[in-house]
Amino acid sequence: MENRRTIKSYVLRSGRFTQKQKEAYDNYSQDFCIDYQENLLSFKETFQNENEVILDIGFGMGDSVREISQAMPDKNFIGIEVHKPGVGALAFDLKDLNIKNAKIISYDAVEVVKNMIPDSSVGGFHIFFPDPWQKKKHNKRRLLNEEFIEILAGKLKVGGYIYVATDWADYAEQVLDLLSANKKLKNSTAGFAQRAPWRPITKFEKKGLTKNHNIYDIWFTKV
Ligand SMILES: C[S@@+](CC[C@H](N)C(=O)[O-])C[C@H]1O[C@@H](n2cnc3c(N)ncnc32)[C@H](O)[C@@H]1O
Structure with a gap:
């Protein structure tokens, strides 16, 4: 257990900020x-309302948080990302587009979910194109493993969902198996799901598509 937690699902790249991202990071982070x-976060204090909260884990440059938070103004969004230029990019968009229903936590999502998110409180998790760690010896770094899925399931409200999208076939199969094995969760369809019409094409999805990768959508709900 202790050993698993020291293996991170990310490597902090020496962030190449653009000037716009850096300025946004410096000026809008607060x-x-x-x-x-x-400590557990109070969603009500954070958003000043009682709307449902959706967490986007590893938002990259923030495309999904930006698009979906605007499309769903009656929900609140918390994006979690360790890559600081991405945090700057999303902070810029939130300011520029005057988006009020989205916040950012820049820290390891495993720790954030475990320590800041109350049990049975989350309406949904969006995990779009998690790092595939495709070499066999790196598979253990994958964010979605049995332990983290159990933590996510515990944080969901009944009826809440985990929505994963990936362009790596073996990771998709692995996630499908892991989610299927969790007794708190139920697949919404047999096998892979249809793409939700509101899920935007993110930067990493575009990369996968240019390599002719298939895209796999996975949707489980808490029973
Ligand atoms: C392949 S990118 C996908 C980004 C975005 N979701 C997209 O579709 O374009 C995966 C992202 O997850 C972030 N990430 C990986 N592990 C993380 C963790 N434990 N906590 C927070 N962010 C993490 C990485 O920094 C990276 O930006």
Whole structure:
């Protein structure tokens, strides 16, 4: 257990900020970022309302948070990402587009979910194109493993969902098996799901598509 937690699902790249991202990171972080803390977060205090909260884990450059938060103004979104230029990019968009229903936590999502998110409180998790760690010896770095899925399931409300999209076939099969094996979760269809019409094409999906990869959508709900 302790050993598993020291294996991270990311490598912090020496972030190449564009000037726009850096300025947004420096100037807007205080408006949109919630500091990591080992205390449970109050969604009501954070958003000043009681709307359902959706977490987007590993949002990259923030395309999905930006698009979906605008399309669903009656839900709240928390994006979690360790890559600081992506945090700057999303902070810029939230400011520029005057988006009020999205916040950012820039920290390891495993720790954030475990320590900041109350049990049975989340309406949905979006995990779009998680790093595939495709070499066999790196598979153990994959974000979605049995332990993290159990943590995610515990944080969902009944009826809440986990929505994963990936362009790596073996990761898709692995996630399908892991989610199917979790007793708190139920597949919404047999096998892979249809793409939700509101899921935007993200930067990493575009990369997969240019390599002619198939895209796999996976949707489980908490029973
Ligand atoms: C392949 S990218 C996909 C980004 C985005 N979702 C997309 O579809 O374009 C995966 C992202 O997850 C982030 N990530 C990986 N593990 C993470 C963790 N434990 N906590 C927060 N972010 C993480 C990485 O920094 C990276 O930006």
